Amino acid sequence: MSHIALVTLVVRDYDEALAFYTDALGFELVEDTDRGDGSRWVVVRPRGPTGTGLLLARAKDGAQEAAVGAQTGGRVGFFLYTEDFAGDHERMRAAGVRFLEEPRHETYGSVAVFEDLYGNRWDLLQPA
DSSP: OOOOOEEEEEESOHHHHHHIIIIISOOEEEEEEEOSSSOEEEEEEOSSSSOOEEEEEEOOSHHHHHHTTOTTTTSEEEEEEOSOHHHHHHHHHHTTOEESSOOEEETTEEEEEEEOTTOOEEEEEEEO
16 A cells, blocks of 8 residues: 545535635645536545645535534544645735634744634644
């Protein structure tokens, strides 16, 4: 096994999630295929030659709806690496991304926690 290709992120609505990840975060749309049963196979990922993609999966029942925005129990569950922390931080703030803290400069790099449109917590991180 060489890498994790996809991680599922349960979302409320395909189109609002797709807009957030492509417009606010700058991800690229890899695939958006109608599965014929009202569901879609929607994959986004950070721009670049490689990386793990997010499968945006619309919640199908009450248990899945309850997990939207709380898939990691309120902890940071996703780590978005960057080579331009200051530039990406400013671009994301301008696009309406909600940061929960001011940028910090730690021994391991520059970091700031932000929330996606559902409240899932992410680190924007430029390793030292």
